[in-house]
Amino acid sequence: MNTELFIARRLFSSKDAEQHLSRRIVRLAVAGISLGMVVMILAVAIVTGFQGEVESKVNGFAAHLQIVNYDSNQSYQTVPINEGQPFLEKLNQLSGITHIQKFATKPGIIKAGEEIQGVVLKGISADFDWSFFAKNKIEGDLIPLDSARTDLVWISQQISDLLRLEMGDKFQMYFLNEDERIPRLRRFTVGGIYRSGLEEFDRMFVLIDLRHIQRLNNWADDQISGYEVFVDDLDQVENLGSQVRDIVLGSLDVDAPMLRVVNVKEKYPYIFDWLNLLDMNVWIILLLMVLVAGFNMISGLLVIILERTRMIGILKSMGAANVNIRKIFLYLSAFLVGKGLLWGNIIGILLCVIQSQFKVIHLDPASYYVDTVPVNLMIHHLLLLNVGALLVTLLMLLGPSYLVGRISPEKTIRFD
Incomplete structure (x- = not known):
């Protein structure tokens, strides 16, 4: 039996801490993760959809390759x-x-x-x-x-x-x-x-x-x-x-x-260079959202650790090693991050479906080449976003989890 995972599950599903300060801060952190995931899903879906839509239109007029007289x-x-x-x-x-x-x-x-x-x-x-x-x-x-x-x-x-x-x-x-x-x-x-x-x-x-x-x-x-x-x-x-x-x-x-072969990217470089710049914008958005989600969870984890000092002291007095206690809080963090990602996926996918079906948001075709915001929702994009966000956030939490090792069981139990 995985004792650390069992304790983390109990802490995650516990209802006796509803009035604790940590509960409210953790809810804000989870909400921040959900919002970040929504933004990331929309950013990737819209940019890839926009790129695909413009590329297909250019290719429809000019084809991918042309063979012409030199x-x-x-x-x-x-x-x-x-x-x-x-x-x-x-x-x-x-x-x-x-x-x-x-x-x-x-x-x-x-x-x-x-x-x-x-x-x-x-x-x-x-x-x-x-x-x-x-x-x-x-x-x-x-x-x-x-x-x-x-x-x-x-x-x-x-x-x-x-x-x-x-x-x-x-x-x-x-x-x-x-x-x-x-x-x-x-x-x-x-x-x-x-x-x-x-x-x-x-x-x-x-x-x-x-x-x-x-x-x-x-x-x-x-x-x-x-x-x-x-x-x-x-x-x-x-x-x-x-x-x-x-x-x-x-x-x-x-x-x-003599003949020559011209590809569409050579013929219309200004369009494809502009589309390639959008990739950089997406990476910047993803990086910022993951960092925000990570710092939100760091603040939440620190508050949880501070409010669970008595539990940490008792576990240490019973012989639990620092690494085992750290695992408890990392498991708990993974559950909270997963909850935030779940809600973020639900909201993000729902918004993409609404835009795809009902074309709610419109654009000026003269400036953007499309009259509505296109979305391209791909399963592998969702998987990569979720796995990447989860791993990066948990890696950011490794540092704060070392705070467990600085908590003395004698002082925490005597203080209680």
Whole structure:
């Protein structure tokens, strides 16, 4: 039988100390631990949810990797490559790659009534993965890309509001090629409206049949801007990017144009650098909350020891060693910390579920790229938070527990 654990349990469940000062201080300490755990759960869930939401939106527009002509610059007026590339079969067999699709881009100006707006047409074909845009669809049907060239396009809710365009409305677009002085004019029809919440991209991209861009750029039917490659893990995008680059360069013919592979983190470094800074903020919050919880419990443990000096003296007079008495108070502290963590988990998880289901807290999409606070509640995050908080708090209590060794049984019993 574990005597120290038995005594700690009795002390933890004892009802005769309700009026003791230590009871009130311990309750405050437990409440502090609960509050700290709530803050830690919310911090991790919100930051990871925010990072995942923004990353998925950026990847939905730009893919994880793009294979383009080496001569293409950072603008959306690209140099074409041939559609049939020898590396495609090897890439489809590469582990970690989930999808490959053709694309083309072309900048232009929309004119609707008296309103104008500069946009980028993103040409798509029958191999386009609609999952991201279908998830963010406001209204409309998927563009039919298997038949003849269609004039239907998808615009964002932001462009729709700016230009007062609705489903079925027709509008004009103007395009200018480098070797032409007179802009080209085309008419399109709104076939769908989406809203991702990523304002920077919403006001820019219009989805269109890729064959329109081929015609506008005087390209052949087998010429495109490049290929978009999607991977199953964004954390592996650099590693997979290197593998894709080796396969692409190793498959090129001697007289073929040079190609390059661009990953999404290189293309939009300001977004991913900003997201990485959030990790530091989370670590600072976690450190502060654990320290606060630890100091709360230190104060509570000291008061408990001072109020239990007579018990300590009796145990020592019966032959109990200091290490055994220290174990009693460390077990008791573990029970109190566990109680605080339990309530903190209940409240934190409940708040996350409420926000996830009812979207109570809203944000400005222009500043935060999302319109509501996203949460990502993961089991392994909860386990790591609880285990880490429990271990760090108990380690902080090891020092104060040595106070037991300075209590003399003679003085405590005589004083009583």
